[in-house]
Amino acid sequence: xxxxxxxxxxxxxxxxxxxxxxxxxxxxxxxxxxxxxxxxxxxxxxxxxxxxxxxxxxxxxxxxxxxxxxxxxxxxxxxxxxxxxxxxxxxxxxxxxxxxxxxxxxxxxxxxxxxxxxxxxxxxxxxxxxxxxxxxxxxxxxxxxxxxxxxxxxxxxxxxxxxxxxxxxxxxxxxxxxxxxxxxxxxxxxxxxxxxxxxxxxxxxxxxxxxxxxxxxxxxxxxxxxxxxxxxxxxxxxxxxxxxxxxx
Numbered sequence: 448x449x450x451x452x453x454x455x456x457x458x459x460x461x462x463x464x465x466x467x468x469x470x471x472x473x474x475x476x477x478x479x480x481x482x483x484x485x486x487x488x489x490x491x492x493x494x495x496x497x498x499x500x501x502x503x504x505x506x507x508x509x510x511x512x513x514x515x516x517x518x519x520x521x522x523x524x525x526x527x528x529x530x531x532x533x534x535x536x537x538x539x540x541x542x543x544x545x546x547x548x549x550x551x552x553x554x555x556x557x558x559x560x561x562x563x564x565x566x567x568x569x570x571x572x573x574x575x576x577x578x579x580x581x582x583x584x585x586x587x588x589x590x591x592x593x594x595x596x597x598x599x600x601x602x603x604x605x606x607x608x609x610x611x612x613x614x615x616x617x618x619x620x621x622x623x624x625x626x627x628x629x630x631x632x633x634x635x636x637x638x639x640x641x642x643x644x645x646x647x648x649x650x651x652x653x654x655x656x657x658x659x660x661x662x663x664x665x666x667x668x669x670x671x672x673x674x675x676x677x678x679x680x681x682x683x684x685x686x687x688x689x690x691x692x693x694x695x
Contacts, residue, residue: 459650461544464493464522468548473648480642480654481630483623487645488580493522500524503680504579507610507688513574516602518565519582520557523549529577530554537573539564562586562595568602576603578611583689584657588640589668592658596672600693607693609674614639616659618685637664665689 463475467490475487497505508525511534517526520538522545530536530553539560540546549557562585576599578585586592599609616628616639628638639659645652660668666676669691677692 454646454649454651456653457650458542458544459647459652460645461542461547462650463487463544463645463647464542464548465544467494468522468551475645475647478644478646478651479627481623481627483627484646492580493524495524497524497528501682503682503686503688504612507680507690508577508579510608510610510690511575511577512608513604513606514572515575515577516565516573518562518576518578519580519585520549520554521545521580523552523554523557525577525579526554526557527552565595565598565602570601571604572602574604574606574608576607576609576611578609579688581612581614581659581686583611583613584659586658587656588658589637589664591656592668593672596669596674600673603693605693608677609691610688611691612682612686612688613665614659615661615685615687617661639664662687662689 459475466473474489476484477487478484508529511529514535515529517536517538520526520540523538526536526538536554536556538549538554538557541559541561543559546557546559586595600607619625631638631640637658641657642654643657644654662679669675673693673695674691675694677690680688682688
């Protein structure tokens with residue numbers, strides 16, 4: 448029998464972005480902790496020009512204003528577009544490879560930073576926070592989401608706004624997803640809370656928690672955080688983009 452596949456922990460996502468920028472198109476995959484695997488979005492999405500964005504992306508980012516914080520910038524396509532429009536952008540990502548790619552592509556202010564590092568940013572530094580590419584998910588779980596949202600509240604101005612993409616986990620008929628949600632409920636976890644990692648070649652990112660939420664769940668999460676749901680933009684299938692407004 449063949450030996451089991453061994454993986455090396457490292458910056459799988461960043462390595463894939465670097466090689467994708469070099470013209471290689473070997474796809475990365477998302478691995479969930481129950482063994483479910485599916486392809487990542489791929490080069491055509493992460494490096495897409497503005498004209499190839501979804502209508503929801505184009506419409507929602509027209510609301511970005513002032514000083515912008517891009518949480519989980521990836522290859523930087525959203526930040527680069529806003530920078531070209533004259534907005535002042537600070538982009539962050541936990542992946543060293545992603546930071547390198549953004550700098551090579553011309554993003555002026557991009558930093559390697561975990562979401563928890565936002566607490567060290569000066570209060571009132573930003574007017575808009577964007578969390579595209581389903582990056583509302585980096586808030587981890589409902590209780591941690593409230594902590595992170597309060598941190599984002601502190602670093603935004605009185606006119607603060609969050610533009611974030613997520614996915615309604617209940618809009619699926621895939622048996623493996625439904626079984627995973629049922630198991631989450633048995634364990635006292637949110638149905639749309641997943642534990643996953645990115646795999647590329649023999650590299651694997653460390654496991655991390657990621658959160659998908661319905662609009663009803665979102666409203667419950669926002670209670671007591673100083674944010675309210677202003678509007679949503681429907682995307683493809685279960686995907687939607689939310690616009691959160693600072694209330695006090």
